[in-house]
């Protein structure tokens with residue numbers, strides 16, 4: 001109720017967005033001035049008093065050049081923030097009363113913003129790494145290393161607390177074509193800080209990470225079960241599988257990485273759920289370098 005009374009109009013959403021994006025006031029994109037004429041009702045732009053340039057508060061963000069109103073966007077972000085299991089395009093289209101394709105495109109943009117945000121951080125300290133396979137339910141007949149499933153590399157950091165207890169930290173995932181030594185090395189180098197301790201099972205697909213600046217903690221699975229050797233990454237993977245089945249009823253290969261990004265983003269902020277809306281809005285307000293048309297194509 002608080003949400004809907006706060007964002008009761010398009011203008012209220014816009015004011016909030018501007019405050020989040022420029023806590024010290026919006027500067028004119030052309031001259032840097034901060035004085036604007038009152039905004040015209042039918043124009044999502046503010047004219048600069050000194051250079052007359054029309055500034056759009058959503059310029060360069062995922063909200064720019066969409067026909068969707070900010071109010072719709074805000075409700076979508078709200079639902080994304082508070083639904084633990086993630087939001088399907090079908091549910092969003094029903095909630096907003098928009099076409100499925102429209103809801104799907106919105107979610108793709110939000111997932112893109114989530115991924116971009118998470119790319120700013122690497123895992124560090126102690127990290128567990130493993131592989132998993134994700135596929136559409138119709139292809140799920142063969143389990144494990146079947147050819148119709150997409151391999152995914154998973155890394156989860158953990159910290160040692162008191163009493164030798166370990167706690168999960170942050171996660172990263174990458175959908176890959178195949179799991180071989182170069183792919184694993186690239187994944188580790190891109191997403192884990194050098195010098196970190198990486199714990200894997202004893203499989204030969206995990207090359208010696210020592211040669212690449214990591215401390216490699218290799219644990220043969222033979223004697224003990226996989227979830228004992230790599231407890232954190234296995235807990236994470238079973239949560240992910242529940243998400244895939246429950247929210248999306250299986251995932252297709254084409255957009256797999258975006259779904260993985262969403263799951264990671266949510267997991268990495270699981271202790272900040274009450275701040276999720278503002279954090280997600282900020283992530284969505286980050287300036288885009290790539291044309292957004294590439295996202296939904």
Ligand SMILES: [Zn+2]
Pocket residue numbers: 028029030031032033048049050051052053
């Ligand atoms: Zn100006």
